[in-house]
Amino acid sequence: MRLRSDIHPGSRIVVLGLAIAAATLGMTFSPAMSVAEAAIPTMTRSEIIARAESAIGLRYTWGKESWIPNAGSGSGTDCSGLTLKCWQVPRTMLYQEEDGVNATISPRYTSHEFYRCLGPWSALSSRSYLREGDALVYNDGTSGHVVIYAGGDAWNSPIIYEAPGASLTIRRTSRYLGSEYQPRRRSSLLETTAIILDNPTAKSVGGSDLDGNWTRSTSEAGYYGNNYQTRAGTTATSWARWTARFPASGYYDVYIRWTSHPNRASSAKVTVNTATGQHIRYVNQRANGGVWYSLGRYKFSTGYATGAGSVGIWATGANGYVVADAVKFVPAQ
Known part of the structure; x- marks a missing residue:
């Protein structure tokens, strides 16, 4: 490995450190990778998995990468579209992340x-280094396939999410993948034991869903990721929801995040759907912006279930703008 000679001496230490860490994880390393991008990641493995889960049941559609979470409907997706959407590859990388049908x-x-x-x-230098949310891909010059790795024996029959082909639906399954499938990892991942889900996207893309005219914004500082969603209080049904896939049953400390402003709701309704039922909380979004605000400790069961493993926030009946930014589930110690 060689480091560029035109990098500032202080930056070489950062680049070298990233290279050593990458080598330890079995990854290839390129000095062309943005150090700033690698230093401030927000995408988590748990969000990739939540997005993939929300697509299960959707019919394969070649050349598309859009769906309505947890509904098995939408314009559809193919194998590369599924991975692009779950990895949230931005439109600046030649892909429209939030604009619906992208053919x-x-x-x-x-x-x-x-x-x-x-x-x-x-x-990755070996499939042994695969972790949840990574990908496996083959391409022989005329055909190819991409799947998202979810766990299990990486060499024989791993657990994967895939868009298997025409007339079939997106699925989570375990099946044999030959040596032609090579491991890949998304750039700039936040490695954490917490389950962090960023704000629902404008077109209801994976892991989180929306009902009722929410819009993206960056006008107030303190948001997580690239932006947040906002909606004026209304008498109509209007909510945003995050659903996690829990790796193990047990208690989790639940947090929610927003940006504060005097025009926000002072008592926004939050619902926490758990293994023991629904719990309702109210939060004052005129204060405590830009921090992880505790909603309490709750019990969740293994797996993905919108009715028993999600957090929702409501603009219905709110006395101001409601912000849906991000939620976090931390395994209780």
Whole structure:
């Protein structure tokens, strides 16, 4: 490995440290990777998995990457589209992350780009280094396939999320993948034991869903990730919801985040759906912005279930604007 000679001496230490860490994890390393991007990650493995879970049951549609979470409907997705959406590859990387049907985008990442590492991801030196949320891909020049790794025996029959092909639906399954499938990892991941889900996206993309005219904003500082969702108080039904896939049953400390402003709701309704039922809390979004606000400790069961493993916030009946920014589930100690 060689480091560029035109990097400031102080930056070389950062780059070298990243290279050592990457080598330890079995990853390839390129000095062209943005150090700033790697230093401030917000995408988590738990969010990738939540997005994939929300697509299960959706029918395979070639050339598309859009769906309505937890509904098995929408314009559909193909295998590379599923991974792009779950990895939240931004539109600045030639992909429209939040704009619905994207068949007209050109060029569009396909299994070829995943296989050749021609996007914001890197190769792993061995399938032994695969972790939840990574990908496996093959491309022989004429055909290819991309799947999201969820766990299990990486060498034989791993647990995966995939868009298997025409007339079939998105699924979570365990099946054999030959040696032609190579491991890939999204650039800039936040490695944490907490389950962090960022705000629902404008077109209801994976892991979180919306009902009722929410819009993205960055006008107030303190938000998590790239933006937050906001909605004026209304008499109509209007909510935003985050659903997690829990790796183990047990108690989790639950937190929610927003940006504060005098025009916010002073008593926004929050619902926590758990293994023991629904719990209702109210939060004052005119204060405590930019922090993880505790909603309490609750019990959740293993797996993905909107009715028993989610957090929702409501604009219905609110006396101001309601912000849906992010939620966090931390395993109780």
